[in-house]
Amino acid sequence: MLSKLLVLIGILSLVYYNVHSFQSITQLTVNKYAKKSTIKSLSMVTTPIKPSTGVSDSANSNQMRPRIITPWDILKKQISGSFKLSLDQLAKYDYISTDDALKAYEHMQLCRQFENACNQAYMQGFIRGFMHLDNGQETIPAFVHDSIRKSDKKHSYYREHTHALASGVSANKIMAELFMKVDGTCKGAGGSMHIYDVENNFQGGWALVAEQLPYATGAARAILLDRLLYPEKTVGDDRITIVFVGEGGAQNGRMAECLNAAAKENLPILFLVIDNGRAINTFTPDVAANSDVYLQGKHYGVPGVKVDGQDLLDVLRTGRAVTDYVRKSGPAIMQVHT
Numbered sequence: 001m002l003s004k005l006l007v008l009i010g011i012l013s014l015v016y017y018n019v020h021s022f023q024s025i026t027q028l029t030v031n032k033y034a035k036k037s038t039i040k041s042l043s044m045v046t047t048p049i050k051p052s053t054g055v056s057d058s059a060n061s062n063q064m065r066p067r068i069i070t071p072w073d074i075l076k077k078q079i080s081g082s083f084k085l086s087l088d089q090l091a092k093y094d095y096i097s098t099d100d101a102l103k104a105y106e107h108m109q110l111c112r113q114f115e116n117a118c119n120q121a122y123m124q125g126f127i128r129g130f131m132h133l134d135n136g137q138e139t140i141p142a143f144v145h146d147s148i149r150k151s152d153k154k155h156s157y158y159r160e161h162t163h164a165l166a167s168g169v170s171a172n173k174i175m176a177e178l179f180m181k182v183d184g185t186c187k188g189a190g191g192s193m194h195i196y197d198v199e200n201n202f203q204g205g206w207a208l209v210a211e212q213l214p215y216a217t218g219a220a221r222a223i224l225l226d227r228l229l230y231p232e233k234t235v236g237d238d239r240i241t242i243v244f245v246g247e248g249g250a251q252n253g254r255m256a257e258c259l260n261a262a263a264k265e266n267l268p269i270l271f272l273v274i275d276n277g278r279a280i281n282t283f284t285p286d287v288a289a290n291s292d293v294y295l296q297g298k299h300y301g302v303p304g305v306k307v308d309g310q311d312l313l314d315v316l317r318t319g320r321a322v323t324d325y326v327r328k329s330g331p332a333i334m335q336v337h338t
Contacts, residue, residue: 156244
């Protein structure tokens with residue numbers, strides 16, 4: 001009886017999420033046959049919020065964790081100052097084409113439905129052990145799908161299903177891994193927190209907090225060594241390493257060590273900070289003196305920016321600008337407030 005009750009609760013939860021998730025993507029004017037080939041605004045919010053300069057208005061002041069508002073015009077100025085890029089250089093990121101926005105939205109839907117399926121299978125007992133879902137943070141894998149290439153090296157943390165999907169890893173192989181099947185990415189031996197795929201350079205989800213940071217930094221250094229040792233083979237090589245870390249995990253000492261190493265050797269690495277306000281089961285502000293991880297790089301000369309993770313287009317714009325910077329100039333931090 002108890003198992004049937006749990007299954008019923010799971011089904012009701014899925015129905016709730018499917019009805020309310022993506023319900024009111026505001027200002028989405030996607031029409032392939034329209035004359036305009038760009039989308040001005042796309043935002044994953046349930047109620048329209050008047051854009052502001054980032055200061056919470058009275059409607060949000062009583063929320064424990066209000067949404068931040070980072071309009072692109074303001075973000076551009078912040079990126080210009082931090083990354084030392086002119087507004088003219090950043091102008092090419094202003095508009096996202098209809099096709100690119102559709103691809104991003106479709107990928108967000110894939111990620112949400114995949115995680116919902118994982119949730120259902122877990123509650124039915126088909127998936128065992130630890131499992132961490134990524135619901136509500138779909139703009140991040142959408143950015144990865146949009147800007148990060150197959151040849152780039154990716155190091156994720158324990159909430160990595162959607163990052164693997166965005167990197168090109170087969171959904172079938174990921175789900176098989178969760179079901180402990182031999183067809184999984186690690187023959188079923190890794191499970192939810194250890195997706196790994198050589199073909200797509202997805203170098204694992206890492207279970208221990210901040211464990212992935214030094215490995216990713218080493219992978220970025222390996223890219224530089226390839227260019228040094230094999231100059232003829234690496235002509236035009238602009239590969240980068242992207243490493244995912246939570247804003248809680250970024251309080252770990254490894255972050256400082258890796259920022260120092262990245263700055264000292266000018267490594268092609270992007271620190272993607274996923275800021276959900278939680279350090280596992282702890283409110284990050286309860287244990288962190290400063291949750292603005294993107295500012296940590298100032299001491300080392302590593303530029304950073306924080307973007308509203310509920311605004312798809314601004315995440316794509318910022319992601320493209322920051323990724324291009326890392327390919328050409330060196331390390332950077334991009335913090336996404338989800």
